[in-house]
Amino acid sequence: MTPLAEIEARAARNHLMVAGVVGGVETLPKGAQSLILLAPDEPAFWPRMTDSPEWQDGRSDPIDRWSKRIIGSLAQTLGGTAIFPSDGPPYAPFFTWALQSGRCWASPVNLLVHDVAGLFISFRGAIALPYALPSNSGTRPCDTCAQPCLAACPVGALTDAGYDVPACHAHLDATEGADCLTRGCLVRRACPVGQDRRLPEQSAYHMGRFHR
Known part of the structure; x- marks a missing residue:
């Protein structure tokens, strides 16, 4: 099992943050004991993104392709399975996972609000893990x-x-x-x-x- 602090450090090297941890719920993929939600660690994320091969090659969907390369590699390192919002249908329940993480809530305007990213929260992917991680829940800012x-x-x-x-x-x-x-x-x-x-x-x- 990789400790949460080490996972956060590995994500941060690619300017991603662990925006939530989900565990103990029926919505987890089969065989998973926990799941981490990965979001851009802004503002450093965008310069890293636009300097990437996926952005520079001029092909379509550079951010999704970058996410699959980076998060896919991290998932392999952690012994987990990468999941992406763009994969589907059927699409993975990222909105539900966000609410279940204790780091996101429905805002007064019905958009998701995050305790760190506010109304700019977005998810580049998730990693389902075969071991349990501690919660990193926060407080609803609204x-x-x-x-x-x-x-x-x-x-x-x-x-x-x-x-x-x-x-x-x-x-x-x-x-x-x-x-x-x-x-x-x-x-x-x-x-x-x-x-x-x-x-x-x-x-x-x-x-x-x-x-x-």
Whole structure:
């Protein structure tokens, strides 16, 4: 069994962080006793990503290909099995695992919020392990927050009522939406947790992929 601290250190070498540990639940893959969720360790992740062979070769899906190479290698080292959000259907229950980890919760605007990454939480993959790991659960930040996310969207596309995707796209099509499109969603940026972690150029890339 590899201790959690050593797993975290190995992930950090590739600018990934163990964003949660899941154990003792029925949603674990068959034969697994625990599962680690791996997220970008920002802001250092993006320079590492854009300097990778997958990014430089000009082929499609560079981030997914990088994730499979890096996380696949780490899984092999740990004696586990790599799982990716892009694999499917059927797709692995990453949203459920995130909630079960004790590090993510439903935010006031219904997006996942993480105790370190805030509303910018995303998962590059997971590793199912044949041994148990201790929990690394945290505290829900929204419970002591003024919740500026609720009023941050200029067109009310993200609220406690849900996500109005057409309104979001319409805003991004307009001149007024340039700030969101080039620097990232204002709602995500409003969260006090994780502010300044994600680089604007990384947000611009993801927003461009979303608004195609």
